[in-house]
Amino acid sequence: MKLVECVPNFSEGRVKARVDEIASSISSVEGVRILDIEMDENHNRSVITFVCPIDRAVEAAFRGIKKASELIDLDRHTGAHPRFGAADVVPFVPLSGVTMDECVALARELGKRVGEELQIPVFLYGEAAMREERRSLENIRSQGFQYEQLKTAIAEERWKPDFGPSSVGKAGATIIGARDFLIAYNVNLNTSNLNIGKKIAKALRARDGGLTFVKALSFYLEDKKMVQISMNLTNFNKTPIYRAFELVKLEASRYGVNVVESEIVGLVPLDALLESAKFYLQLNGFKNSQVLEKKLWG
Amino acid sequence: MKLVECVPNFSEGRVKARVDEIASSISSVEGVRILDIEMDENHNRSVITFVCPIDRAVEAAFRGIKKASELIDLDRHTGAHPRFGAADVVPFVPLSGVTMDECVALARELGKRVGEELQIPVFLYGEAAMREERRSLENIRSQGFQYEQLKTAIAEERWKPDFGPSSVGKAGATIIGARDFLIAYNVNLNTSNLNIGKKIAKALRARDGGLTFVKALSFYLEDKKMVQISMNLTNFNKTPIYRAFELVKLEASRYGVNVVESEIVGLVPLDALLESAKFYLQLNGFKNSQVLEKKLWG
Numbered sequence: 001m002k003l004v005e006c007v008p009n010f011s012e013g014r015v016k017a018r019v020d021e022i023a024s025s026i027s028s029v030e031g032v033r034i035l036d037i038e039m040d041e042n043h044n045r046s047v048i049t050f051v052c053p054i055d056r057a058v059e060a061a062f063r064g065i066k067k068a069s070e071l072i073d074l075d076r077h078t079g080a081h082p083r084f085g086a087a088d089v090v091p092f093v094p095l096s097g098v099t100m101d102e103c104v105a106l107a108r109e110l111g112k113r114v115g116e117e118l119q120i121p122v123f124l125y126g127e128a129a130m131r132e133e134r135r136s137l138e139n140i141r142s143q144g145f146q147y148e149q150l151k152t153a154i155a156e157e158r159w160k161p162d163f164g165p166s167s168v169g170k171a172g173a174t175i176i177g178a179r180d181f182l183i184a185y186n187v188n189l190n191t192s193n194l195n196i197g198k199k200i201a202k203a204l205r206a207r208d209g210g211l212t213f214v215k216a217l218s219f220y221l222e223d224k225k226m227v228q229i230s231m232n233l234t235n236f237n238k239t240p241i242y243r244a245f246e247l248v249k250l251e252a253s254r255y256g257v258n259v260v261e262s263e264i265v266g267l268v269p270l271d272a273l274l275e276s277a278k279f280y281l282q283l284n285g286f287k288n289s290q291v292l293e294k295k296l297w298g
Numbered sequence: 299m300k301l302v303e304c305v306p307n308f309s310e311g312r313v314k315a316r317v318d319e320i321a322s323s324i325s326s327v328e329g330v331r332i333l334d335i336e337m338d339e340n341h342n343r344s345v346i347t348f349v350c351p352i353d354r355a356v357e358a359a360f361r362g363i364k365k366a367s368e369l370i371d372l373d374r375h376t377g378a379h380p381r382f383g384a385a386d387v388v389p390f391v392p393l394s395g396v397t398m399d400e401c402v403a404l405a406r407e408l409g410k411r412v413g414e415e416l417q418i419p420v421f422l423y424g425e426a427a428m429r430e431e432r433r434s435l436e437n438i439r440s441q442g443f444q445y446e447q448l449k450t451a452i453a454e455e456r457w458k459p460d461f462g463p464s465s466v467g468k469a470g471a472t473i474i475g476a477r478d479f480l481i482a483y484n485v486n487l488n489t490s491n492l493n494i495g496k497k498i499a500k501a502l503r504a505r506d507g508g509l510t511f512v513k514a515l516s517f518y519l520e521d522k523k524m525v526q527i528s529m530n531l532t533n534f535n536k537t538p539i540y541r542a543f544e545l546v547k548l549e550a551s552r553y554g555v556n557v558v559e560s561e562i563v564g565l566v567p568l569d570a571l572l573e574s575a576k577f578y579l580q581l582n583g584f585k586n587s588q589v590l591e592k593k594l595w596g
Contacts, residue, residue: 003594035593051594095590245579261582267590270568277571280578281543284559292565293394293591295333296301296349 002054004103005093005181006061010068011083011172013044018071023048025067029060035267044079045088049267054098058110061090065114069171074147082146084123085172089137091126092178095269103178104128111176115163118171121154122163126177130162140175147172180213183233183272184265185241187248188226191257194218197227200251204229204244211247213239226260236269242276270294300352302401303391303479304359308366309381309470311342316369321346323365327358333565342377343386352396356408359388363412367469372445380444382421383470387435389424390476393567401476402426409474413462416469419452420461424475428460438473445470478511481531481570482563483539485546486524489555492516495525498549502527502542509545511537524558534570540577568592 008026012018019039026048027034036049052060065087072086090110092103107128115122129135141150151168153159160166161173189197197218202208205216213235219228229248233239241264249259271288278286288294306324310316317337324346325332334347350358363385370384388408390401405426413420427433439448449466451457458464459471487495495516500506503514511533517526527546531537539562547557569586576584586592 005590033594035590051590241579259580261580263583264581264588267588267593270589270591273572273575273589276579277574281539281574282557282559283562285561290562290565291568291571292303292333292349293568295565296331 002097002102003051003095004054004057004098004106005049005051005095006057006090007047007049007093008061008064008090009083009088010046010048010064010072011044011074011077011079011086011088012068012072013040013042013046013079019046019048021071022046022064022067026050026060026064028063029056031056032060040081042079043081044077045081045083051095054102054106057092057106058113061092061110062113062117065090065110065120065174066118069118069120073170074172075170077147082141082143083172084141084147084150085120085174086170087174088172089125090174090176092128093181094178095181100127100178100180107176107178111163114174114176115161115165118164119169120164120171121161121166121168121173123173123175124162124177125175126179128176128178134162137175137177180235180237181269181272183236183241183268185231185233185244186263186265187229187231187245188221188224188260188263189229189248189252189257190260191227191252191255192220192225193255194220194227196252196255196257197229199255200248201229203251204231204247211239211244214244236272236275240275240279241272242279245276300395300400301349301393302352302355302396302404303347303349303393304355304388305345305347305391306359306362306388307381307386308344308346308362308370309342309372309375309377309384309386310366310370311338311340311344311377317344317346319369320344320362320365324348324358324362326361327354329354330358338379340377341379342375343379343381349393352400352404355390355404356411359390359408360411360415363388363408363418363472364416367416367418371468372470373468375445380439380441381470382439382445382448383418383472384468385472386470387423388472388474390426391479392476393479394569398425398476398478405474405476409461412472412474413459416462417467418462418469419459419464419466419471421471421473422460422475423473424477426475432460435473435475478533478535479567479570481534481539481566483529483531483542484561484563485527485529485543486519486522486558486560487527487546487550487555488558489525489550489553490518490523491553491555492518492525494550494553494555495527497553498546499527501549502529502545509537509542512542534567534573538573538577539570540574543574 068086111122201216201218366384409420499514499516
């Protein structure tokens with residue numbers, strides 16, 4: 001079955017009944033499975049993670065956006081996290097049997113419907129971006145440029161939305177896109193020297209010459225008395241887990257420091273872990289379809 | 299979902315229509331998925347591999363045994379492989395969320411039904427054995443003691459079946475049990491010296507002082523010009539894949555020989571590969587339920 005993940009962010013993190021109502025509108029589409037709902041009071045924002053067959057994804061996301069536009073008034077919304085709209089960011093993520101191109105198509109189809117039927121301005125981002133400068137979410141909205149600023153700026157050519165009107169109502173604007181699955185991956189080291197951690201994180205992350213699809217920071221874990229290299233792996237197909245792990249290990253060895261353990265936060269796609277098993281066991285000819293459960297469920 | 303695998307062996311390997319009819323009777327139970335059907339003309343025997351929810355397993359296996367008893371006459375059966383009955387051996391294998399104890403219970407429930415309702419003598423083997431000497435299949439029937447010999451021997455106390463009558467009809471007797479999943483695992487080495495391969499295989503296998511749940515032989519692969527260590531891992535929970543792999547690597551290093559690649563033949567349960575990924579990545583706190591697909595399908 002062709003499965004897509006969708007992780008819409010909504011500008012409501014305090015009134016549970018509202019978030020539940022949005023989630024219900026999403027799961028009212030047959031085949032949708034909601035995996036997780038996270039509410040953040042301080043950010044006044046919630047993140048709903050759902051998975052569904054590819055042909056239901058646009059309808060499910062659309063219903064969530066529509067319901068959010070009915071329930072949330074941006075003129076009355078405050079919170080620590082920057083936001084453009086009631087439904088703020090809606091990324092599609094390819095899961096099993098789905099390509100990035102298909103997710104890009106979903107994002108654009110949804111964008112068109114939201115713009116035309118709900119009259120909400122839509123900006124496309126990530127792999128679905130139609131303007132190169134809109135590829136990165138940070139380039140679109142930030143602490144200094146969000147709903148309040150967009151209200152007037154949207155009349156300018158550079159803020160013309162990809163779909164929908166060039167004016168902002170109480171539901172704000174929605175940023176819709178496609179991106180790869182993100183793995184939150186940490187490696188803990190047997191040192192309490194944060195300077196070593198910072199050097200290792202720097203060696204790992206893309207922008208300082210490390211691995212292309214790794215974002216890395218370093219923290220000191222008070223409870224464990226260990227330094228942690230905390231990473232986001234933004235494309236596990238191209239930069240697999242084992243490569244990040246082995247590179248941390250290598251850079252740590254430079255300081256006589258060893259890896260104590262590593263940690264995956266939250267969910268991880270099966271194929272990402274299979275890739276590591278195949279690497280270490282040198283399983284050259286292995287096909288992922290040999291996994292019994294894939295035969296049952298694929 | 300609690301899933302069980304069942305791998306019944308039937309004494310028909312030549313007439314495809316009969317094997318198909320047996321398979322159909324099994325898959326007539328809702329929720330049953332047939333993964334594989336292998337027919338062997340020389341053995342005159344077929345192996346059907348199916349998977350189903352635990353509460354359907356006994357009924358599905360029962361229907362297969364019943365159909366086989368209607369279609370196969372042991373008095374007219376010849377073949378290279380030793381056999382006791384039309385349905386010869388029926389093992390249950392724990393898959394996801396199922397314990398060995400539950401598979402033992404299935405085997406005994408099925409044995410009771412087959413004995414009482416079909417009046418076929420049943421011997422329990424493997425983990426389901428009720429007499430210690432019946433634990434090993436080789437101890438029950440062999441080239442020298444099969445259907446023909448059992449016909450008279452069954453009257454003796456030591457051949458009293460665990461269920462059913464102490465007499466054998468044309469459907470013969472059925473050996474029912476529970477065992478762990480078997481992984482066929484090979485490691486190829488960059489040597490053509492079979493003597494080295496034999497020493498490594500010996501170091502690996504249980505009976506010569508190696509790993510408890512490993513059976514190992516060594517072959518020379520003509521096409522690849524490599525020596526292969528060919529293993530059966532009979533309990534991947536207790537002797538995981540990575541341990542067998544690393545021990546081959548270690549023993550090979552003694553001779554300056556390296557591992558070129560390894561190979562899993564046929565299907566492998568997801569958890570067996572996850573265990574290797576967890577070992578190498580030092581994922582100490584990882585729960586298998588963090589695998590996205592498990593959340594979707596579990």
